[in-house]
Amino acid sequence: MSTETRIDLSQVRRRLDGQGGRRYWKSLEELAETPGFQSFLHREFPENASLWTGDAGGRRDFLRLMGASMALAGLTACTKQPPEKIVPYVRQPEGIVPGKPQFYATALNDHGYAKGVLVESHMGRPTKIEGNPEHPASLGGTDLYGQAAILALYDPDRSQNLLLEGEIRTWSQFTVALKAALDAQKALKGKGLRLLTEPITSPTLAAQVEALLAEHPEARWHQWEPAGRNSARVGAQLAFGQPVETRYHLDQADVVLSLDCDFVSEGPANVRHIRDFASRRRLQAGVEPNRLYVIEGSPSATGASADHKLVVKPSQVEGLARAVAAGLGLAVAGGSSDRAAFVAGLVKDLQAHAGRSLVLAGEGQPPAVHALAHAINEKLGNVGKTVTFSDPVEARPVDHLASLAELAADLKAGQVDVLIVIDANPVYSAPADLDFKAALDKARLRIHAGLYLDETGERCQWHVPLAHTLESWGDLRAWDGTATLVQPLIAPLYGSKSVHELLAACSGQAAKPGHDVVREHWQAQLGPEFEARWRQALHDGVVAGTAFAAKAVSVQPGAWAQAAPAAVSGMELVFRPDPSVGDGRWANSGWLQELPKAITKLTWDNAALMSPRTAEKLGVKVGSTSRGQSTELVELRYKGRSAKAPAWVVPGHPDDVVTLHLGYGRTRAGRVGDGLGVNASLLRTSDAAGFGGGLEVRATRQAYTLACTQDHWTMEAQDQVRARNLMRVVELEEYQRDPHKIAEEFAHHRPAKDLTLYPPDHKYEGNAWGLVVDLNACVGCNACVVACVAENNIPVVGKEQVAMGREMHWIRVDRYYEGDLDDPAVHHQPVLCMQCENAPCEMVCPVAATSHNEEGLNDMAYNRCVGTRYCSNNCPYKVRRFNFFLYQDWETPSLKLQRNPDVSVRSRGVMEKCTYCVQRINVARIEARGQDKPIKDGDIKTACEQACPAQAITFGDVNDPQSRVAQLKQQPRNYGLLEELGARPRTTYLAVVKNPNPEVSHG
Amino acid sequence: MASPAPGLEQRQPKHPMDAPGAPIIGPGHTFASVTEKIARITLTRKTPLFWLVGFLAAFGVLQLMLLAVVNLLFRGIGVWGPNVPVGWGFDIINFVWWIGIGHAGTLISAILLLLRQDWRTSINRFAEAMTLFAVACAGFYPIFHTGRPWVAFYWLLPYPNTMGLWPNFRSPLIWDVFAVSTYATASALFWFTGLIPDFATLRDRAKSRPWQYLYGFLAGGWRGSARHWHNYEMSYLLLAGLCTPLVVSVHTVVSFDFATGLVPGWHATIFPPYFVAGAVYAGFAMVLTLAIPLRRWYHLEDFITMRHLENMAKVMLTTGLVVFYGYVMEAFFAWYSSNTYERFMMWNRMFGPYWYMYWALIFCNGFVPQLLWSKRVRTSIGSLFAISMVVSVGMWLERYVIIVTSLHRDFLPSSWGMYSGTLYDWSAFIGSLGLFVTLLFLFVRFLPAITMFEMRMLLPGALVPHHGHPLPHSIEEEVR
């Protein structure tokens, strides 16, 4: 810190005097007027390295910094209810009861769309996110991003200061500059004004933007999202001649055909899709099992659930789609002739289920395929049954690629005076051919507003830190139009502004709180008895009756029907959002980086995914060492550009195709996400956003180490997987013919209860907790894993440790391959502690740190553990995790706020494991005792169960014959993992039941 | 340690006592000469150069252990290699290896005493010392392999505490605590008891006052009274009798660490016997490795004769065969049980990622010892030294194979992993070798490496016949 900016703390203290913590943050501004204090703010989590490097007065600097940090305690370390009245979900807060969490309904912003959630708040401190059962896009479930959002809120790398050229400025300084710039533009009718956002569904925000555009008629509004729903948008436009929102009703479909559509991961309705799809995979009375055909160009979670999976090059999907369309009698040209047998069988099946079938097209496919899907659905009479349409939920849906290209062109042409970028990061994510980085610099005044000071932000003069969704007022619409009022759970940690406040400032209302903006907008909408409806809406988390009505549209014949698919030659490169970090916006989330990606199980990296054959052709060798998975870098030459990425072999990947996930190669993500993997958008072009041909791959023989939690040898070990009956898969037909045969076959691996030296001594009379995982419903979406991490304070260990086999996840989703190397079936199996009644881990613990409680839980006393790791060795399921180092972050203040106060934070040298969320069990028990009645089935939900969108996980009391879990365990397909060992696991599985079509051959 | 081998080679033919079938003590020795020769080693004022060099070298190596421990305590057990699924690595491998080595000492001094194998006399003292030092090295690992050594070292003991917590007596690790600590205590007592009369000798021989005081203190006023010898002999015999079942139990209990677990490759009833045999096997290999240089450097060929070396070689051959039988049986059980897990485990050992470890083990412990069938090999000091080295390596490999290859691919293929030791694993291991050798050097310098009072008993005319007690034939040979 240079001397001239020194201030004397006593003066600061005088400013602080008489200002209670609650209102303190409001007065930050006056305080911050003094530049000296700004620099304290700036270094608010000081890694004081520079202070110890002997610069004169270092000690005094340090003392002053400490003082500053203390003053800032009011800012970060403690929590404040926002000044406005917010409404709890369950009951009125007559003052918070210490130790009792409260739940508030709000919504998270998922690519602009609402995902309704309930947020658990401990003493005004949001700690955990659950789905909102009353929200159509959630119905109580969440995806991994919903779970990870809480960490983003507390991310210490979030942008904390309003900056001009890297210098700290105040909001008022900014608004003055903004006003000046916009006034200048007004004169030109906003000719030089450009606004760049992600898709907007927020009615308030949309209105604000429209108002701004009204003031500046010639200003333009561009939208950009690297991995959004562009093909769907354009495809719908193509098919119907107008923008429409497509809604799939997978619960209504008996036969589903996915044209390279990963509907369990893609789009704003993925959680709902999983829920609906799974509802037809559950083998219960009155449930007609569905059948899923997947034609995919890159392995996906959806493909893993398929009854029939056809692996083709992505470019061949359109040909097959056309063939199917033609087969159904649509006037469509360009159908490919190969795989005729498959297509024939498929067509027959679709026709047989006309009106009860559904065809979905994937984001990776060009708009034409979406148009074809619409046409097929219409032809099959699915419209209005399994698929409906409505007006677009987004304000002004546009072709993002075109929109960004246009902006880039304007920028290059120097026509842009003022560019306001809100929450978009084109410098990182724009297709390479647009050369956006260079173009951006051409804008005279660049204003960036975002959660992070990212690649785009660092190239803008002004950077405005935005408040997190959980910190700000707002509103959002779900994919079906249902609106949700977004209420803050906590005042902005860094005093950042919300989008609404920013746009209010753009229209000259710099001081207007976001709350008022939103309220005013809804005052108009909700009309009479506004207060009551407003409170109701806040309480429910949805604004009643705001879903869009279904709309009748019909497919317009067009050129797309006749045009043959664009010829793609040579090897193909596929771009997909990363299964864990998406399009890169989650890159700085340790939870998601460490999350083993669906299918590949890689962590901390993206890789050039390729089929075994392709790898052999390239002479690429992958192997496993005790320090990670060894592979080598391959050079990808694509459309005149090139990049190096580590090769990784994925069985079931199409040959001569390489998949490279987006979302890596960030340079300004934060301390977690920087410098991981390679940036796929450096190869991606705007003419082929999904995939493209002409790829050349060259092995470089440069070694590289990947951290993969589950090795390729699950492929080698297939015979073992079969011999050990780990994955039980039966065919629907034989299952329905004779369920008891299956039951007996499963049961004969179950050792008799009296096979023991000892007299069975321990009865479990009261509640006996058990859990069932329906493998047929599970789609391997990983939500349960992140939910467990969030609930149980599970640490992030980093790539090196994961590579050494030291990841800490209490629940993992095992992936098994079945069948031949090039096109195997893929199965998911979530594995958590089995809570064995004869737990092998317990008897070997020398200090009795792990023992059984009277409800059959395998308890773990962390404080007693000395860390011999014997229990882990003796655990057949390897679900125990060990703190080899001090993995928990005990320093970073903001991360401390996230911790679940009901779960102890483990330290170095102790073993830890799943406890069926014993803290939740205890809460329920205390509650029940208080009311003097037994715990009802469903009162307790484990974190994984609650998050699971597929409702594949069921927890409950196995002693209560009426409980769901007891019922499920009655199913013939119920089996225990490694049952023959006689450990008597309380966790059991329901076998996968595949429903193949005997008439379909994969020829 | 390997260096003296060639030197031994060339002096081998020279020494008369190295002739095959030589007696267990050289001719022309008297009570006085025996006493002087052995006591001189300890009482001489000037320390031999080779001792200084050897000691300092060993002490230097010991510092590696310090390095490992400091890192481990400050950073965490993660500096060593274990992971999930391979929760144990070098730590437990070394523990079992060292414990095994200890066994020969007790066996020689206790069991051979009961069997009235008088040839044991000249080697039992440092065999016992070796036991103690090996147990000391072994004891280091179970404590420091835990995540929290600072509590582990006493939480495993049954002591009354405010929480009213007790150890879990069903856990093999607690059995270990009892077995190993009993073993250490018993060995120390046995050793000390044997030393008392020799301390008296040193007390009476020592020139300088301080040494007289020190040895006098240790001798505790021993004066060779017949009444004392009477009780002494009885309790010494009882100690031997007690140590015999003890030594058998210790490695049995250690083998329980594995045998009671359900990991394929651990869960085997054959473990106790073949662990005990393996222990004796490894122990005798180590005794040979130490005895050969010792007799050379201190010119003790009169007392540690070729007969000793050959007998030890025979014991090695026998126990080696038992161990090899164990390996064969493991493979046979795996096949015969037709149990998926067992069969895969065996296949994985032989042809999995660690195949070379397995076959190296079979070579070292299975094939090399077969050379001992030949008397020429048994009586060639060089080859004996080499073979005992190979066997020591083989026994370490055995533990590596049992622990690592069993764990790294157990029940769920999804959790399979790989293991390898880190820099700190190696420094802790090599450092413990340093500790062992350091202690041995101190021992030979300051304590009589050979039991003087028992050596006296071997001299002609030492034993006086009396009712019901004819002279043991081995002695009669000597008398003649």
Added chain:
Amino acid sequence: MSRPKTEIYGLLAEFDVPAEVVEAAEAVHAAGYRRIDAYSPYPIEALAEALHLGRSVMSKLVLGGALVGMAAGYGLCWWSSVVAYPMNISGKPFHSWPAFIVPTYETTILFACLTAVFGMLWVNKLTQPYHPLFNVPSFTMGASRDKFYVCVEADDPRFDRAGTRRFLESLKGVKLVSEVPH
């Protein structure tokens, strides 16, 4: 020591040959002396017989120690896991006796060994840093090396400073008889 005060501790006869010291010891015992002892640099069973020492008590002592150890070991296991802090471990009964056998076995041996060593020291009245015999130079030179001794103590009723000396000097193979001052 509560012995009556005598002007010397006793008379000490020195021998070179083990066989002769044994004969001497028998002779001294036969002569009716009872407060006698013999000294040798290594155990000679025949000497014990010559002095009619009878059976050593050590075996009984050690058996006692072993039994105490056994009781203590099993008692600890049983009490701590059945009475003091019963826990459901792997569904095994609180009283998992087969598991308790191992610690019991070890404690049995441990206690026995401790009794064997410390019992022996106790029975032999060791440790005893001072003893009159150490005043005899030849004794300290030879007793722990190559000489054998018979000692008749002064408080023996038949002891007579001159007579006993003559008797000792008459023994076969005696090298030298010296007085042992207190």
